Amino acid sequence: MGRRVVALASEDKTLQLVAAIENDQHPLLGQDAGDLAGVETMDVPLSSKWPNDADVVIDFSLPEAIDRCIEKCELHETALVVATTGMTDAQVERLNEASESIPIVWAPSMSLAVNLSMKLAQQITEKLLDVPGGLDIEIIERHHRYKADAPSGTALKFGDLIAEKLGDDTKHVHGREGHTGQRTRNEIGYHAVRVGDNPGEHTIVFGMLGERIELNVAASSRDCYAAGALAAAKWLSDKPEGMYDMFDVLEM
Ligand SMILES: NC(=O)C1=CN([C@@H]2O[C@H](COP(=O)(O)OP(=O)(O)OC[C@H]3O[C@@H](n4cnc5c(N)ncnc54)[C@H](OP(=O)(O)O)[C@@H]3O)[C@@H](O)[C@H]2O)C=CC1
Ligand SMILES: O=C(O)C1=N[C@H](C(=O)O)C[C@H](O)C1
Numbered sequence: 001m002g003r004r005v006v007a008l009a010s011e012d013k014t015l016q017l018v019a020a021i022e023n024d025q026h027p028l029l030g031q032d033a034g035d036l037a038g039v040e041t042m043d044v045p046l047s048s049k050w051p052n053d054a055d056v057v058i059d060f061s062l063p064e065a066i067d068r069c070i071e072k073c074e075l076h077e078t079a080l081v082v083a084t085t086g087m088t089d090a091q092v093e094r095l096n097e098a099s100e101s102i103p104i105v106w107a108p109s110m111s112l113a114v115n116l117s118m119k120l121a122q123q124i125t126e127k128l129l130d131v132p133g134g135l136d137i138e139i140i141e142r143h144h145r146y147k148a149d150a151p152s153g154t155a156l157k158f159g160d161l162i163a164e165k166l167g168d169d170t171k172h173v174h175g176r177e178g179h180t181g182q183r184t185r186n187e188i189g190y191h192a193v194r195v196g197d198n199p200g201e202h203t204i205v206f207g208m209l210g211e212r213i214e215l216n217v218a219a220s221s222r223d224c225y226a227a228g229a230l231a232a233a234k235w236l237s238d239k240p241e242g243m244y245d246m247f248d249v250l251e252m
Helices: 002-010 033-037 063-076 089-098 112-128 153-166 223-236
Strands: 056-059 079-082 103-106 136-143 171-174 187-194 201-207 212-218 242-244
Touching (some): 002 033, 002 223, 056 063, 056 223, 089 103, 103 223, 112 201, 112 223
Parallel strands (some): 136 187
């Protein structure tokens, strides 16, 4: 994702890349970020040193890297866009704490289509809540074989937003195996598929007796996330401290 953020930023004259940060063991440290991204040379070497002149930091990394990122953004009073998924509850708490002093956009998907689909999923759930025979909701996500966390952060957010409409007793069930017994009414099922180079696809199945709706949103490249993150960074640059998400950025 870092490479695509750099590549799209290089095409936008309103943005200036001041740093490209990696861990201190990375074999490509010192090489130019633009060269690595396959665009023009940008005179920004890949580095593990934190910049002190950034307006906004965009984080697509790993949960292991997020603590340092939060700490440095607080120290330098830098706005922060967090796209990384798979954070622990303690890290989410830490992020919320940091939002008391710096502006943060945090979203498991920076994609316009995904965020719009989240709103649609909530609307569909609301409309079908009392459908005769009952409603079963399952979330199937598909991603590339390299993905480190499951289910995706996006699938979990779809589930949380749907659960807001279903009610407090919603159970989140991850996969099924063995003698599971009949499906209960108040559960959301999650299924994570890992195949090839899939850049991300989510299908929300709303199953009823006699018919079903499948809401499918699929990326055809990872640029939807990179473009969303850059839009979030621009939007955030003049905002006061606080926790924001892509619904705020996209005014949904
Ligand atoms: N919100 C959204 O729209 C999207 C979110 N994501 C999320 O973004 C994250 C990154 O995804 P992706 O780019 O595919 O994953 P990658 O594993 O390709 O990239 C993660 C990068 O972070 C680097 N890294 C590891 N440790 C540190 C550290 N301590 N400091 C700085 N950098 C570090 C890794 O380096 P190394 O190679 O050395 O490990 C690697 O280059 C994932 O959590 C993914 O789920 C992805 C796409 C969209
Ligand atoms: O790792 C990925 O690739 C993606 N991760 C995010 C997630 O976990 O939801 C967003 C997107 O689906 C791509």
